[in-house]
Amino acid sequence: MTRRTKKRKWNPVKHPGSLEKYGYSLHAPAKVRHQALGKAVRRYGYKKTVEKVAFLAGAARIAPYLKARARADLNWLKKTYGR
Numbered sequence: 001m002t003r004r005t006k007k008r009k010w011n012p013v014k015h016p017g018s019l020e021k022y023g024y025s026l027h028a029p030a031k032v033r034h035q036a037l038g039k040a041v042r043r044y045g046y047k048k049t050v051e052k053v054a055f056l057a058g059a060a061r062i063a064p065y066l067k068a069r070a071r072a073d074l075n076w077l078k079k080t081y082g083r
Contacts (some may be wrong), residue, residue, distance in 0.1 A: 019052055026056070026066045033073055034080075046081045053077060 022043070024036035040049045056062065057070035
């Protein structure tokens, strides 16, 4: 007899675009992106902000050069606000 298991549903980050209201855009220069991420960390907290940027760096369907910028921002977040 086989055991029925629940399949894990992939749950992407809700509203990754909500960083835009703080001025975050992958098309902006690094200084502007970092200022916006600082505002987002104060509003959402470190963990939620990292989740949103990690979604952009990984699962989001965007151009590879934008993914590279999101990865760089993720590293900046970890270096600046991480433990």
